[in-house]
Amino acid sequence: MYRASVGLTTNMKASATGWVAKNAAELGVDGIWIGEDIGLGQDSFVLASATLLQSKGVRVGTGIIPIAIHNITTLARAAVTLQEIGEGRFVFGVGIGGIQDLQRMDVKVKRPVTALGEGVDVLKRLWQAESVTQNAEIFHLQDYSLRLKRPVEIPVFLGVRGPQMLKLAGRIADGVILSGPFDYLRYAIEVIDKSSTEAGRKQDDVEKIVWLPTIPTFKGMKEKLAKKVVAIVVADMPPPILDMLQLNREKLERIQAEVAANGPKAAVSLIDQEIMDMFAISGSREHMVDLFDQLGGMGATEVVLGPPFSGEWREAVSEIFEEIALRRGV
Amino acid sequence: MHWGLAVNVYDTVQRIVEKCVIADQGGIDWLWITDFPAVRHAPSLAAVVAENVKRSRIGVGLVSPLLYGPAQIVQFMSTLIDNYGERFDLLIGPGDRTHLSRIGIDYGNISTLVTRLVSDVTKIRDELDERGYDGVRVWLGAQGPKMIAASINADGVLLNYTDPEMLRWALSVLGDIPKGFQVGAFPPAFIAENPDCGKEYGLRKSAATVAMGVGRAVALEFGLTDILSAARKSLRQKQSIDQDVVDAIDEATLKRFALCTTPEGACDYVKTLERIGLDMVTFGPPQGTSRKLVKNLVKTREYWDDTA
Numbered sequence: 001m002y003r004a005s006v007g008l009t010t011n012m013k014a015s016a017t018g019w020v021a022k023n024a025a026e027l028g029v030d031g032i033w034i035g036e037d038i039g040l041g042q043d044s045f046v047l048a049s050a051t052l053l054q055s056k057g058v059r060v061g062t063g064i065i066p067i068a069i070h071n072i073t074t075l076a077r078a079a080v081t082l083q084e085i086g087e088g089r090f091v092f093g094v095g096i097g098g099i100q101d102l103q104r105m106d107v108k109v110k111r112p113v114t115a116l117g118e119g120v121d122v123l124k125r126l127w128q129a130e131s132v133t134q135n136a137e138i139f140h141l142q143d144y145s146l147r148l149k150r151p152v153e154i155p156v157f158l159g160v161r162g163p164q165m166l167k168l169a170g171r172i173a174d175g176v177i178l179s180g181p182f183d184y185l186r187y188a189i190e191v192i193d194k195s196s197t198e199a200g201r202k203q204d205d206v207e208k209i210v211w212l213p214t215i216p217t218f219k220g221m222k223e224k225l226a227k228k229v230v231a232i233v234v235a236d237m238p239p240p241i242l243d244m245l246q247l248n249r250e251k252l253e254r255i256q257a258e259v260a261a262n263g264p265k266a267a268v269s270l271i272d273q274e275i276m277d278m279f280a281i282s283g284s285r286e287h288m289v290d291l292f293d294q295l296g297g298m299g300a301t302e303v304v305l306g307p308p309f310s311g312e313w314r315e316a317v318s319e320i321f322e323e324i325a326l327r328r329g330v
Numbered sequence: 331m332h333w334g335l336a337v338n339v340y341d342t343v344q345r346i347v348e349k350c351v352i353a354d355q356g357g358i359d360w361l362w363i364t365d366f367p368a369v370r371h372a373p374s375l376a377a378v379v380a381e382n383v384k385r386s387r388i389g390v391g392l393v394s395p396l397l398y399g400p401a402q403i404v405q406f407m408s409t410l411i412d413n414y415g416e417r418f419d420l421l422i423g424p425g426d427r428t429h430l431s432r433i434g435i436d437y438g439n440i441s442t443l444v445t446r447l448v449s450d451v452t453k454i455r456d457e458l459d460e461r462g463y464d465g466v467r468v469w470l471g472a473q474g475p476k477m478i479a480a481s482i483n484a485d486g487v488l489l490n491y492t493d494p495e496m497l498r499w500a501l502s503v504l505g506d507i508p509k510g511f512q513v514g515a516f517p518p519a520f521i522a523e524n525p526d527c528g529k530e531y532g533l534r535k536s537a538a539t540v541a542m543g544v545g546r547a548v549a550l551e552f553g554l555t556d557i558l559s560a561a562r563k564s565l566r567q568k569q570s571i572d573q574d575v576v577d578a579i580d581e582a583t584l585k586r587f588a589l590c591t592t593p594e595g596a597c598d599y600v601k602t603l604e605r606i607g608l609d610m611v612t613f614g615p616p617q618g619t620s621r622k623l624v625k626n627l628v629k630t631r632e633y634w635d636d637t638a
Contacts, residue, residue: 014412043406049377050413071397073433078371084343085378140434146369147340 066097095159170195334360334612356628391421
């Protein structure tokens with residue numbers, strides 16, 4: 001059976017993120033993932049710290065921190081601090097970040113696969129108490145060490161999409177955070193498994209976390225908000241992934257262009273039911289858990305519920321986790 | 331007069347929390363948690379301290395705006411407040427130049443550094459105010475005359491001096507102090523019943539670190555140019571402060587940059603600072619390094635409360 005977690009984003013209010021953390025164990029939540037909405041809302045690391053402190057017994061991960069937005073030493077130090085606060089419950093999710101977000105921040109990464117690979121490598125070396133001298137596209141270190149007394153083990157999960165990134169994750173990551181349409185997810189899991197096997201690793205060595213927009217329409221979720229989230233997901237979808245889908249390509253490209261020009265709100269009118277079904281999990285609680293089960297059958301080791309959160313979302317989360325518990329026979 | 335303690339961020343999180351709780355229960359008003367180049371991330375650590383202490387205010391910093399942009403600083407301060415209430419202050423400073431250069435961050439044009447820092451402080455204060463977080467006091471860490479003078483743009487200044495004579499000079503540089511502006515001192519400190527000051531390497535190293543940060547103008551002002559020249563030469567060769575650099579500074583000079591005394595002596599020192607017009611003293615390393623030393627500080631505070 002797959003693990004079931006809740007996803008938060010930094011743009012949620014502290015009252016909402018605190019509610020999830022404080023109630024996670026009682027709800028039967030296995031983990032909490034925190035996505036960074038770059039520059040918006042709460043600080044990722046402080047939120048992760050508060051979530052670790054407010055929750056009991058659940059895994060807490062960043063999902064993801066964009067690697068080029070922060071100094072690499074800040075990432076290394078924050079992860080060490082959170083790992084210690086969480087006493088082993090923290091996992092470090094990292095990635096390049098969403099195309100739209102990076103463009104908005106005027107951050108350009110010329111060679112994203114290399115940059116992410118080098119970044120993860122240097123983080124692991126720093127956590128192994130090594131002193132590092134290395135110049136790379138996104139960092140420059142000269143005789144830098146964390147001055148750790150002993151090595152620290154921090155699981156690294158990569159939030160990735162494209163084929164080269166998926167292969168990289170299969171080779172080096174402890175887990176992968178995936179998002180995208182079902183057809184793509186099936187392909188992505190295959191690529192990761194193949195890559196990890198080729199690297200001499202077991203398929204189980206790499207966890208597969210699937211985090212899709214979840215829209216519990218049975219509890220008053222506003223459709224407009226749901227469509228806005230789906231528009232963002234579509235806008236960040238690279239062309240090779242769009243090629244895999246049985247959808248009108250022109251329609252998808254129109255959404256991408258609209259988001260790029262006028263933001264996700266402007267693209268809401270272009271999101272129809274067919275696109276919603278391809279990119280999000282929505283409907284009744286039973287239907288949503290059916291889809292989670294389907295993802296589990298495809299090889300997902302963990303599914304993530306939410307966001308967006310609106311309407312009576314607390315009740316929706318409770319009911320969905322009740323449904324999951326029922327199916328687990330708890 | 332407010333009392334602060336520089337938390338030793340090189341401890342484990344568990345020990346940091348234990349010592350903060352001792353200080354909090356013992357009446358220490360401020361717990362300061364420094365950031366880079368320490369191994370831990372100060373804002374994340376501030377959350378765990380806030381979760382465990384009840385009364386003390388928590389100071390985040392020294393934080394460098396060269397490492398975090400003003401927007402990021404506002405973001406972590408507002409997140410701390412949203413989750414733990416209006417209990418946080420911020421200490422801003424450029425950070426150690428050598429350490430920053432090792433992680434790819436350059437001071438840039440040194441002649442505009444103070445101006446840039448003041449601009450960042452203004453941005454941070456304005457943004458926090460605009461978002462309704464007006465209880466955050468933004469301090470500037472200062473040692474040189476330009477930074478001291480510029481600190482008037484912040485809510486307070488934490489002066490990196492121990493010697494009352496140097497602190498008096500810093501106050502003269504500040505000039506007329508606006509209403510509500512706070513002035514604090516940040517001396518390396520070792521308070522114990524029978525302190526053997528010459529043997530306390532941690533204290534001597536902290537004193538040497540401050541002394542090596544003294545700029546040309548201050549060295550001239552206090553006749554330290556020649557006295558510190560051998561240590562500076564050694565530091566240029568070694569690129570870090572070690573035993574040789576510390577030993578190159580005579581004991582009398584090191585004493586001007588650190589407080590090594592008994593609880594009674596520390597109270598006398600605090601009284602002196604109060605008399606010359608300071609509002610706060612934060613006891614720097616090594617006072618926060620062990621539970622025993624933190625308890626000594628608490629005992630000193632109790633003695634202060636009994637005799638004040």
